Amino acid sequence: MAGPDRIPVERKRRRPTRTGTVLSEDLIVTAALELIEAPGSSALTVRKLGTALGCDPSAIYRYFADTDALLLAAADRLIGDSLDGYAATADWISSLRDFGVRVHSSVLRHPRLAAVRASRVTAGPAECRAVDTGIGILLEAGFGPAEAVRHYRTFIDTVLAHAALDADVRDLSDGQRHEQARAWREVYSTLPADRYPHLHRVREHLPEMAGSAFPDTLDALLAQFEAQLTADGTG
Template sequence: MSERVVPAADRRRRRPTKAGVVLSEELIVETALRLIEEHGADALSVRRLGRALGADPSSLYRYFRHTDDLLLAVADELIGRTLRTWCPTGDWRADLRDLGLRMHAGALAQPRAAVLSSYRVTGRVHEIQAVEAILGVVRGAGFPDPEAVRIYHAFVDQCLAFGALDSASIAMPKTARAADADVWRATYARLPAATHPHIAATARHLVADMPRSSYPAALDLLLSAAAARLAEIRAGEEG
């Protein structure tokens, strides 16, 4: 795509496309998500997207300046899908845990798009809403602003990193995933205690645990550290 774009007020297509649908930013993003998951981001082009929508590819410039602009909108939609399912309760630790797990699950539901969006900053409505909401939870718990930003940063980066890692694994061919999982059983579980005492002692746990995502455990460790830090802050205020 080029750098052309039509003002928001003039974007709506008044006549249906050849496929009988009226174009909208939401429809384009949904279609782009589907194409990314089916064919990968490298296959996403104006021509392919126009064909999938039954529309002239040039009509997409009414909504997005270029392909990267569209990818940012896709990333923002993934954030929005998570936020729409999240209902904070007022318990900061439980709320962050719930949000983190939902964000991670959302990434696994759209693994190829999640890998692409994990390192981008969209500056769009859903991302802004997420930043505001998470900071609100952390500041509401009583963390001073510098600490609140550190925890926000660690929380989001941890979730995005695990989402990208686990999504990349899911996107692998099933045979490759099965082969990776089998290495723990076929190689590590057979190492002798004489040469690898720590691996041998924990082998059965490695076989059971390593094929699964460690994100829930990592998230709990992060939140436990945050809770301990909050206790320190409160103790200092009382002292």
């Protein structure tokens, strides 16, 4: 299933580049991902992509209408990669947890596409498969159609929001991450009890604030789903 901005197949002309490589959607997406994730790389442009592929930039427009369509195709590729080898089991909570962890980990491996992954719909084949898989898990668990859709939206938005946040943190410099951890350890944990009584009471646990809340949030969300299913008498 192609997104709305893909160029119809009949308009593509498979000509070799100056280096003798024959262009394809997959090859262009692979090159785009390499450019996006390259250290010090700025915004993706068709000109940069043409240079990397050894072709005239205009050739890329035979495959993608613009860089936005290309970014969505790249995001869809990463969704597919995250689900490689994935198979739901009879344990729907474990299946959904594994699904979420895979998506979260995939975003962290490609942090510069985190915002696209979190805010855009690719309408590509991988995302269609992912949505079908996630909703299918919830339907098999016993949720009705409306509940399955609502819970999947809550689930995937929660996963992607945490992934985007954790990707931003990972993209900080070593010094910035160290300073944040130091703040929780040496500033917040040592504030005077007379002015900050609640922080003082939990001071030994405040360094944990430097870590990701994703695992706890995911478990809490799945527990909420399970509790609703049990309350409805279908779990």
